[in-house]
Amino acid sequence: MAAQTQHRDPVEIISKTAQTSGISEDYWNELVELFREACLSYHEGHESEAKKLAIDILPELIRRWSKASPENSDEKRLRLQNMFIEESRRIADAGIIQRMIVNRLSERVLPSIMNELKQRGFAPTGNSGKKLPKNTADLLEQAEKPPEENKLLQKAMEKNRAITPGGATLSTGKRKVPVGDVSGMIDALQGSEYKSMAQQISPLRSLFE
Amino acid sequence: MEENATETTPIPTMSSNTAAETILVGFDWGTNSSCIMASTTGSNDLLTNEIIPSIVGYAKEGLLEGILPSDKTVLFGKEALKYRIYCQLQRPMRNGVIDDLKSASDYAGHIKEHLPEGREYRAVIGVPARADQIARENVRTAVKGVFDKVILIPEPFLAALGYRDESRLKEDGYIDPVNNSLFIDIGAGSSDLCLVQGYYPQPDDQISIPYAGDAVDAELSKEILQKYPDSDLSIHSVIEIKEEHAYMGPQKSDIIVKKIIGGKPRTLDIGYEIGQSTLTLLDLIFEGVKQEIAKANPDSVPELLQNIVLTGGGSQIKNFAEVLQKMLEDDGYEQPKVRIIGENYKEFVAKGAMKAARAAKERQWQTLID
Secondary structure (H helix, E strand, C coil): CCCCCCCCCHHHHHHHHHHHCCCHHHHHHHHHHHHHHHHHHHHCCCHHHHHHHHHHHHHHHHHHHHHHCCCCHHHHHHHHHHHHHHHHHHHHHHHHHHHHHHHHHHHHHHHHHHHHHHHCCEECCCCCCEECCHHHHHHHHHHCCCHHHCHHHHHHHHHHHCCCCCCCCCCCCCCCCECCCHHHHHHHHHHHHHHHHHHHHCHHHHHHC | CCCCCCCCEECCCCCCCCCCCEEEEEEECCCCEEEEEEEECCCCCCCEEEEEECCEEEECCCCCCCCCHHHCCEEEHHHHHHCHHHEEEECCEECCEECCHHHHHHHHHHHHHCCCCCCEEEEEEEECCCCCHHHHHHHHHHCECCECEEEEEEHHHHHHHHHCCHHHCCCCCCCCCCCCEEEEEECCCCEEEEEECCECCCHHHEEEECCCHHHHHHHHHHHHHHHCCCCCCCHHHHHHHHHHHCECCCCCCCCEEEEEECCEEEEEECHHHHHHHCHHHHHHHHHHHHHHHHHCCHHHHHHHCCCEEEECHHHHCECHHHHHHHHHHHCCCCCCCEEECCHHHHHHHHHHHHHHHHHCCHHHCEECCC
16 A cells, blocks of 8 residues: 655655656656645545645646647646546555455454464453553454454545545436447446546646636 | 335246356346346346345344244345244345445345356446445445446436337337436335436436335325324335235225234225325426426427336336326326336346446456455
């Protein structure tokens, strides 16, 4: 999973990029990386960090990339939109994997560690045995509980929920798809779903409105 | 598409397959009953076509051996209803979306037992048009380990697809039902009205009214209790009464129902009460139909009025189509025609899902990570 987001100086990032590359693709790569980081920050619950990246840094990078890029404005807009959708989808997929890992940790790995520690004479709670540091003890105690009582697991799941807030229903969006075009209908539904996800986690949509 | 749970209805299926094949599944997961169809890729023969009540029964603690078949701890569908006094019944769905994830996962696991053996299972699953991201994610979570890949599609889309008979499109006199129709799907939790005019409906083409079969059950239960305060009928008994006797239109005074109350057989004279229980539904549908007609292009309205289609469990209420048609006529609409899809309405969403599964491209399938 992604590392904890570091605080960066926006000016430093932009000037570094400009110095080292000077071409649109470098701006583009930086743009993708920062957007991904904004999504990850938001997903991990660091909303202010995500906003900072999205509002303070990305618009300027988009402007510079846009200036340097030889593509016309429609192509640029489309490339950006596709990138936002694709990156958002990747983060959503990562969320699923994260949940899976948390589940596995909670259900299988941590209980095994707990047993081993017990066998070696440690005890998370209670009076017998050597005491573990409180944080470790709490973690291990939670790990022994079933998923529905496991606060750590629930907290992780709540965080994952942040990426899929309710409200967006399934539709073909603005596209009119003839009833005979089944594959086109599925494309429109999925495209609309990804777009909706992107909009929900990205404050950058204001750039297109 | 919904109906109230009654029987598991196995429908004869075609030849078996080999385990090396990919199984395509069309799944209409309804609040009260679900329809599942399956075939292998590249084949039009159905290997599975079943309707199973969407209910799970968890055996009560302390039951003696031999009470439940094979001493099962979890029962499904018809069997759960049959042994309901020994079980804690749980409906996985409410208002068309998953309400209880555990029983939903258990139910999905049971569904797999009805499927032919295969190498990989790919399912197109119908979801209500209003299902939000969380509701859709719940469906994906519940079917993990049951299906390998899924595509979720709104039920009105699948109903339109399922109702259309492509083999008859070139036939003289065949009216393509998706060219210009108003579908009214009365389920358990909601009534969905949807304009279909050659294109898959967009959000503006649809109205979802959170009043349908379950609300009629509650209304009927209240009416009966008011007249017979000691009756205390279970919701299953009320549903049985509704399914057999519910009507719309002029009051019927000759509906006598026999029920066991306080251990003794009693006759209940409830013609008036049954009529009262459906009034609100009728009024709401009538208003919804008027709103949908108003949205249509005026040039399309004469033809649209000829194709108002009632479907879902609620469409089985006696005289519904006739009474609705009369109300529209009295309101000034020109020669409206309201018809009912028929008793096989339960299959249309699953049928549409099968068509979508066959047409889906490889890249459109969403892999479920277990």
